[in-house]
Structure formats: C-alpha cells, structure tokens
Amino acid sequence: MINDFLRKYQEELISDKIQLKEDMDLLETKINEENKFLILLEESNESYFKEFTPRDINAKNNEKAEEVRLTLQDLNSKMDTLNQKMKFYDGRLVEINALLNNTAVVNRPAAENNNTNFVADNVSNSLDVIKNSLESIKDYVVLDPYRAKVELENIISSI
Numbered sequence: 001m002i003n004d005f006l007r008k009y010q011e012e013l014i015s016d017k018i019q020l021k022e023d024m025d026l027l028e029t030k031i032n033e034e035n036k037f038l039i040l041l042e043e044s045n046e047s048y049f050k051e052f053t054p055r056d057i058n059a060k061n062n063e064k065a066e067e068v069r070l071t072l073q074d075l076n077s078k079m080d081t082l083n084q085k086m087k088f089y090d091g092r093l094v095e096i097n098a099l100l101n102n103t104a105v106v107n108r109p110a111a112e113n114n115n116t117n118f119v120a121d122n123v124s125n126s127l128d129v130i131k132n133s134l135e136s137i138k139d140y141v142v143l144d145p146y147r148a149k150v151e152l153e154n155i156i157s158s159i
Helices: 002-045 059-106 118-143 145-158
Strands: none
Touching: 002 059, 002 145, 059 145, 118 145
C-alpha cells in the first residue's frame, strides 16, 4: 500500500519534472533570443560616424537595449527559481527511490531472509525488475525522451 502511494507520488513528480524541464527549455530559448537581440542593438549603436554627429542618433536603440537588459535580468531570476524547483524534484525523487528500495527489503517475508539462496534470488529478481523497466522505457524513448532519461536515471540510481 505504501509502495503504491510512493510509486504514484514518484510518477507525479516525474511528470511535474518533465513539465518543468519543458518550461526551462522555453525560458532558455527566450533568454537566448533576448541576448541575440541585445547584441544586435548594441552593434547598431556602434556606428562609425557616431563621433561626427552632434546628437545621439540611436536614442531609441539605447532605450530598447536597456529594456532588454531589464527583461534579461527578470528572465534569469525566473531561470534561477526553476533551477531551484528542479533541484527540489531531483531530491524528492532520490528520496522516494531510497524509500521504495528500503520498503521492498522490509516487506520481504522473514523465511526468505534466512534462505541461503537469498543472494542469488535477489540478483535474479533485480535483473528481472531491471529488464521489465528497460522494456517499458523502450516505449518512452520515441514518445517522451526526457521521461525515458529520467527512468534510466532511476534504474541506475537503484543499482
């Protein structure tokens, strides 16, 4: 029962993490676009005949560049917040994996713990679980590569 709850919570965290990763990718794209736009504005301000004119010919570009800098600061602070959330999800997923592994050991019958073939059975069971997990990941690779990556990381951390 606890394992079922933990697995459902783990799935929720994974889906939230996938959504967060998509949001981070969009935000990163927007930051890159704003950086390129800022570079373009700054290059347009560096005209060769600037020293020969008595007035500021690119006042609008300067204002727009300042707006873009402020926008970039805001976007970078949002990215920092999303990175903190990602670290939270990563930490929770590690904790859940540890709990799932511990509860699996605790819930085994006592007779099995005394069995001399326990180690061989445990390795065989672990390989079966890993094989089943890999088969399910095979379906995710095409449809949701990020989730497949997360699932593979979960398998690696549980080994």
